[in-house]
Amino acid sequence: MAKIVNREEMAQGTIILNEIQAERISQKAKPGQFVILQADETGERIPLTMADTNPEKGTITIIYMVVGKSTARFKELQVGDDYYALIGPLGKPTHIENFGKVVCVGGGTGIAVLHPIARALKQAGNDVTTILGSRSYDLLIMEEKMKAASNTLHICTDDGSKGHHGFVTDVLKKCLENDKIDLVVAIGPIPMMKFCSLITKEKNVKTFVSLNPIMVDGTGMCGCCRVSVGTDTKFACVDGPEFDGHKVDFDELAKRLASYVEVEKQSMEAFKKSRQQ
Amino acid sequence: MSDKKQEKIKVSRAKMPEQDPDVRRRNFKEVPEGLTPEMAVAEAKRCLQCKNPKCMEGCPVSVKIPEFISLIAQEDFMGAAKKLWERNALPAVCGRVCPQEEQCEGQCIVGKKDKPVAIGYLERFAADYARKNGSGEVPPVEEKTGKKIAVIGSGPSGLTVAGDLLLKGHDVTIFEAFHKPGGVLVYGIPEFRLPKEIVASEVATLEKMGAKIECNSVVGASVTIDELFAEGYDAAYIGVGAGLPRFMNLEGENLIGIYSANEYLTRTNLMKGYLFPQYDTPIARGKNVVVLGAGNVAMDSARTAMRLGAESVKVVYRRSREEMPARAEELHHAQEEHIEFVLLTNPTRFFGDANGRLIGMECLKMELGEPDDSGRRRPVPVKGSEFRIDCDLVVVSVGSNANPLLTNSTPGLKLNRWGNIVADPANGKTSKRGVWAGGDIVTGAATVILAMGAGRAAADSIHDYLSRGW
Numbered sequence: 001m002a003k004i005v006n007r008e009e010m011a012q013g014t015i016i017l018n019e020i021q022a023e024r025i026s027q028k029a030k031p032g033q034f035v036i037l038q039a040d041e042t043g044e045r046i047p048l049t050m051a052d053t054n055p056e057k058g059t060i061t062i063i064y065m066v067v068g069k070s071t072a073r074f075k076e077l078q079v080g081d082d083y084y085a086l087i088g089p090l091g092k093p094t095h096i097e098n099f100g101k102v103v104c105v106g107g108g109t110g111i112a113v114l115h116p117i118a119r120a121l122k123q124a125g126n127d128v129t130t131i132l133g134s135r136s137y138d139l140l141i142m143e144e145k146m147k148a149a150s151n152t153l154h155i156c157t158d159d160g161s162k163g164h165h166g167f168v169t170d171v172l173k174k175c176l177e178n179d180k181i182d183l184v185v186a187i188g189p190i191p192m193m194k195f196c197s198l199i200t201k202e203k204n205v206k207t208f209v210s211l212n213p214i215m216v217d218g219t220g221m222c223g224c225c226r227v228s229v230g231t232d233t234k235f236a237c238v239d240g241p242e243f244d245g246h247k248v249d250f251d252e253l254a255k256r257l258a259s260y261v262e263v264e265k266q267s268m269e270a271f272k273k274s275r276q277q
Numbered sequence: 278m279s280d281k282k283q284e285k286i287k288v289s290r291a292k293m294p295e296q297d298p299d300v301r302r303r304n305f306k307e308v309p310e311g312l313t314p315e316m317a318v319a320e321a322k323r324c325l326q327c328k329n330p331k332c333m334e335g336c337p338v339s340v341k342i343p344e345f346i347s348l349i350a351q352e353d354f355m356g357a358a359k360k361l362w363e364r365n366a367l368p369a370v371c372g373r374v375c376p377q378e379e380q381c382e383g384q385c386i387v388g389k390k391d392k393p394v395a396i397g398y399l400e401r402f403a404a405d406y407a408r409k410n411g412s413g414e415v416p417p418v419e420e421k422t423g424k425k426i427a428v429i430g431s432g433p434s435g436l437t438v439a440g441d442l443l444l445k446g447h448d449v450t451i452f453e454a455f456h457k458p459g460g461v462l463v464y465g466i467p468e469f470r471l472p473k474e475i476v477a478s479e480v481a482t483l484e485k486m487g488a489k490i491e492c493n494s495v496v497g498a499s500v501t502i503d504e505l506f507a508e509g510y511d512a513a514y515i516g517v518g519a520g521l522p523r524f525m526n527l528e529g530e531n532l533i534g535i536y537s538a539n540e541y542l543t544r545t546n547l548m549k550g551y552l553f554p555q556y557d558t559p560i561a562r563g564k565n566v567v568v569l570g571a572g573n574v575a576m577d578s579a580r581t582a583m584r585l586g587a588e589s590v591k592v593v594y595r596r597s598r599e600e601m602p603a604r605a606e607e608l609h610h611a612q613e614e615h616i617e618f619v620l621l622t623n624p625t626r627f628f629g630d631a632n633g634r635l636i637g638m639e640c641l642k643m644e645l646g647e648p649d650d651s652g653r654r655r656p657v658p659v660k661g662s663e664f665r666i667d668c669d670l671v672v673v674s675v676g677s678n679a680n681p682l683l684t685n686s687t688p689g690l691k692l693n694r695w696g697n698i699v700a701d702p703a704n705g706k707t708s709k710r711g712v713w714a715g716g717d718i719v720t721g722a723a724t725v726i727l728a729m730g731a732g733r734a735a736a737d738s739i740h741d742y743l744s745r746g747w
Contacts, residue, residue, distance in 0.1 A: 001493075024499045038456060044548070044557040070557055085456040087493045216548065216558075219454055219495060220680050221520045222540035226531055233524065233531060238682060252531055255633030259533045263559040270554050 002037075002086035005059060007079050011139040015065050015109060016075050017051070023058040025088045031116035032094030032210065032242055035060065036218040038085035039077060044070045047215045047225075049241065050089070051112035051142075060088075063112035063141065069267040090218045091241045094208070098125040100182035103175050104150065105168050105196050107133045107188025111142050113210055114187045119149035121185075127151050131171045133192065137162035169195045176203045183208070186245060190254045197245030207245035211236050213256060228252050290392040291320040302583045302614035305468045305551055309373075312395075314354070317402040321350035323387060324394045331384035332396060337730030338437070340364045340371075342381055342396055349399055358407030361400060362416045366440030366483065367433065367729065369408060369475045370462060372401025375726045376604050408478050415485045419446035424743045427452060427505045427513040429496045429683065432460025433725045434516035434716035436483060437732030438739070443486040445740050450510075451483075452494040455547060460518055462725070464547035465539070467577050469584065473546070497683035502712060512711050512739050515698060516732065519717035520680035524673055525569065529627030534561060534635030538574045538674035545581050563670025566590045567638065569624060570674035571601040572722075576608065578672040579616045590616045591666065595623040595643050595656045621645070621656065625663065627671065637667045677722050687712075697721060705735030710747055713739055 006019035025035060034049040052061035066075050077083065094117045102121050106114040111132055122128045130150035134140040135158045147153045154171045155163030164171055169192075175181060176199065184207040186196035193209040200207040213225040213236050220238035227236055228249035234240060294310040295301070301308050312320065324346045332342045341360055348357035361368040377383070377397035385393035424447045428435045431453040439449045457463050459476040484490065496502065502513050522537035524530055536544075541560070544550040550560030566582040568575050571594040582590045592611070594601060597620050601608060612618070621643040628637045642662035645654035679696035691699040691708035698707055698714040705713040715731030717723060 028499060041456075042549070042556045073557075085493050087454065087495050088498065090495070090498055216540055216543055217455065219498070219520070219682055221522070222543055223522045223524065223537040224540045226524075228531055233526075238680075252633060256531070256533060258632070259561075260559045263553065267554045267557060267559070 002083040004077055004079050004081050004083075007077075010063070010141045011134075013066075014139065015063060015141055017061060017063045018074075018077070019054075019059050019061045020083065020086065021058060022060045022086055022088075025086070026053045026055050026058050026060050029053045029060060029089035030093035031096065031120045032113075033089035033091050034218070034241060035062065035086055035088030035090065036215065037062070037074070037083050039070065039073045040084050043073060043084060045085070045216055045218065046070050046074070047090070047212065047218055047237070049091075049113040049210060049212070051115050053116070063109055065109045068264050069271045072268065072271060087218065090237060092239070094120065094185075094242055096120045096124050100126065101179055102126045102128050102183045102185065103172060103181050104128060104130045105133075105172055105184065105186040105188070105192070106130065106146070107168060107192045109141070110188030110192070110210070111140075111146065114185065115142055115145055115149060117185055117187075118146065122149055122151065126183075129175060130154070131156065131168045131175070133157070133168035133188070135159065167195075168192060169199055172196055173199055176200065176205060181205050184245075185209075190250050190257070193245060193248075194250035197248070197250075201246045208242050209245040209248060210242050211240055211248065211253060213253060214259060227256075288319060288323055290323070291316045291395050291398060293395075293398055298613035298615075301469065302580070303586070305584055307472050308469050308610060311405055312398050312402045314352070314406075317349055317354075317399060318352060320395050321346045321399060324350070325386055327386055331386060332381040332394075335380040335382075335384035337380070337726050338365050338733050340368075340381075340400070345403060346394070346396070346399055349403060354403055354406040355411060357399075357403035358411070359416075361403055365729075366437055367479050368400050369404035370433070370471060370479060371726060371729070372397050372399075372404055373471050373475075374466060374724075376724060378605060380726065408475070413485075415482050416444060418443055418486055421448070422446045422743065424448065424511045425450070425509055426739060426743075427496075427502070427510045428516065429502075429513060430460055430516040430518060430716070430718075431458035431480070431490065432516055432518055432716060432728065433462060434728035434732035434735075435460065435514065436480065437729040438514045438516065438713075438715075438736045439483055439488050440486070441733060441736030442739060443483065443488055447740070447743065448489075449487070450489040450491060452496050452500075453490065453492045454495045456492050457547065458490050458492060460516075464543045465574065465577070467542065467546055467581050469580065470577065495682070497686040501686045502683075502709075503687070506711065511743060512713070514705070514732075514735055514739065515683065515707075515712065515714040515718060516716045516728065517680065517683055517718050519677035519722045521678040522673070523676045523678055525624065525675060527624060527626050529629055529635075530673075532627055532629040532635040533633050534563065534669055535627060535671045535673065536561070538568075538570070538578045538672050539677070541578055541672045542574070542581065545585070551581075551585060560585065561670055562586050563668070564588050565668045566670045566672070567666060567668045568592045568672045568674055570594065570676070571596075571603055571618075572674065572676075573603045573607055573724075574722075575672075575674035576603045576611045576616075578674050579611055580614055582670065582672065583614050583616065587670075591619050591668075592616060593619045593622050593624060593640065593666075595621065596653065597621055597645060600653050619666075623656065623658065628665075635669055635671060637665055638671065639663055639665055677717070679718060679721075684718075695721070703734065704738035705731055706738060711742070
């Protein structure tokens with residue numbers, strides 16, 4: 001029912017793109033929303049924010065980094081294979097309007113999440129400056145698509161293999177100094193979102209981040225994905241996944257993401273062993 | 278009274294064979310083992326076959342209790358199961374999880390002088406017999422009406438509505454958000470109380486009767502009710518459950534190791550976390566576990582924690598033993614399994630380590646004051662009575678709020694101030710034409726059988742509407 005119709009390996013096989021047949025979801029999904037996928041009956045439910053949708057073809061695109069057993073299992077699925085379960089679109093869509101000058105910051109697979117949002121913001125008339133970061137240029141994804149979705153594109157690499165030699169926050173700082181920015185959208189690893197939010201808070205520039213806590217059902221039923229936002233506890237699945245970056249407790253989020261780190265290792269070892277036999 | 282009747286009453290109520298508490302508290306196998314045919318026949322013969330059976334009045338779905346019991350007494354076990362199906366699509370479930378002591382058995386005339394007839398045990402016996410020995414035959418359905426009904430949610434009320442409307446010849450499609458049908462019967466109630474194989478079998482019966490089941494369909498997100506009507510459905514029934522767990526808003530509540538009962542039970546039951554790493558979804562195995570709340574879901578959580586290897590499991594409750602809302606049988610089973618009850622105690626905050634993991638909690642002693650709105654004596658904090666409980670896992674089981682995912686996407690649906698759907702208690706009709714609702718999304722968290730009762734009433738009303746109009 002959720003057949004993979006297109007599959008690409010990116011960033012030297014560490015990041016995978018799947019275009020999946022999902023008629024109803026493709027018609028409904030808006031930028032910023034996510035789906036939950038499960039590879040097998042015995043699998044975990046993994047939330048992934050959509051990188052693209054194609055309502056005409058009835059497909060959605062997800063892009064994920066291979067980090068543990070579940071994503072390693074996802075990686076085995078080829079064109080023609082089905083996911084055991086796929087639900088969505090979940091979460092609140094990004095609020096899109098003409099804010100004026102917007103800076104979009106993306107890192108890792110956060111770039112995939114950022115893609116439809118940047119495109120929609122540009123279509124709504126915003127002047128979109130995009131800053132993408134990766135450890136090294138060969139790990140950077142979606143450069144061309146992000147170029148098309150932005151008015152200006154900056155690339156940063158930790159090793160200096162392309163663009164600015166350093167972090168996305170360096171370029172973000174410059175943008176904030178040189179221009180009056182109306183909105184920043186930062187999506188990527190937690191430290192990246194945390195430091196982008198700290199910088200924009202100093203300048204009092206409104207900032208959205210998209211969070212990726214552990215989830216089970218994804219419909220508000222379990223409360224696994226709760227995050228502290230200001231003095232409130234929010235459920236990322238139904239209240240998010242986007243929140244005001246100035247209010248999110250990123251340190252708590254990072255700790256909660258590590259809830260099962262020990263058993264996840266165990267799971268990954270067992271998986272590797274089973275694949276060697 | 279005739280000699281014959283006196284003789285009947287002398288046979289004492291059947292005792293359900295159960296797994297030994299010290300063995301079962303470490304495994305997930307079902308606790309009660311079921312009556313043997315001999316025991317069932319002897320128990321069935323205790324029934325007085327009252328002309329005016331009070332037991333049926335106590336049953337929310339009006340099972341023909343004396344009739345099915347009489348068939349067991351005559352050793353026609355398959356006939357007894359068929360008699361149950363006439364009124365109840367899920368007898369193997371009800372025989373296990375209904376609060377019979379408050380319903381059928383609570384009204385039983387034998388129970389006035391002796392212990393009541395074990396109606397629940399007998400229902401379970403007949404349903405299990407049919408599942409194991411039946412030819413797989415299903416209740417006959419009437420001629421097709423060509424009417425299509427969308428049932429949203431595959432929990433006890435949805436399954437009841439589906440079963441009743443299939444019998445009447447309607448086309449039924451059940452939409453389920455999870456990857457497996459059964460709702461709370463699958464994600465919530467643990468394996469040791471309701472084996473999942475039984476739920477699957479009851480659902481399979483509905484499928485054989487013609488039900489279509491669309492799993493992974495989140496109505497409200499992937500499709501709306503109005504879109505279902507546009508696709509040709511003639512009526513819709515909403516039975517999506519309560520579904521938004523309540524927390525207590527205490528300091529430290531987002532520490533790692535604090536779960537809602539919904540999450541704890543879903544990871545364990547639906548996702549089969551207790552079989553990790555054979556199944557991928559992990560579940561924390563706490564050494565010292567505290568469950569907050571004292572309802573049936575709290576007991577399920579506490580007993581699950583024991584089975585996941587806990588050294589100690591405490592149920593912390595702010596009122597006294599008398600006010601604990603769980604069924605007497607659940608409390609009894611929990612105590613047999615060494616669950617401790619820490620009563621008249623309320624949590625005030627949680628403590629964590631540098632990694633954000635739970636290491637303990639602070640509580641306050643309570644005493645009972647004047648009665649509150651519910652008529653129960655209100656617990657009042659005892660000043661200066663703070664004390665600490667060391668624990669590495671807490672399950673918060675203090676109820677649920679209404680989940681707005683579906684109701685927000687359905688214009689014209691009237692809600693009460695808590696977000697529950699307003700539906701006519703007599704027939705489940707909502708403020709939106711062609712839409713019915715029942716179960717926890719209407720009443721707030723309640724029992725399986727009450728949800729089924731609401732489903733039954735709504736199914737009758739839907740059938741009436743499809744034949745005659747709104």
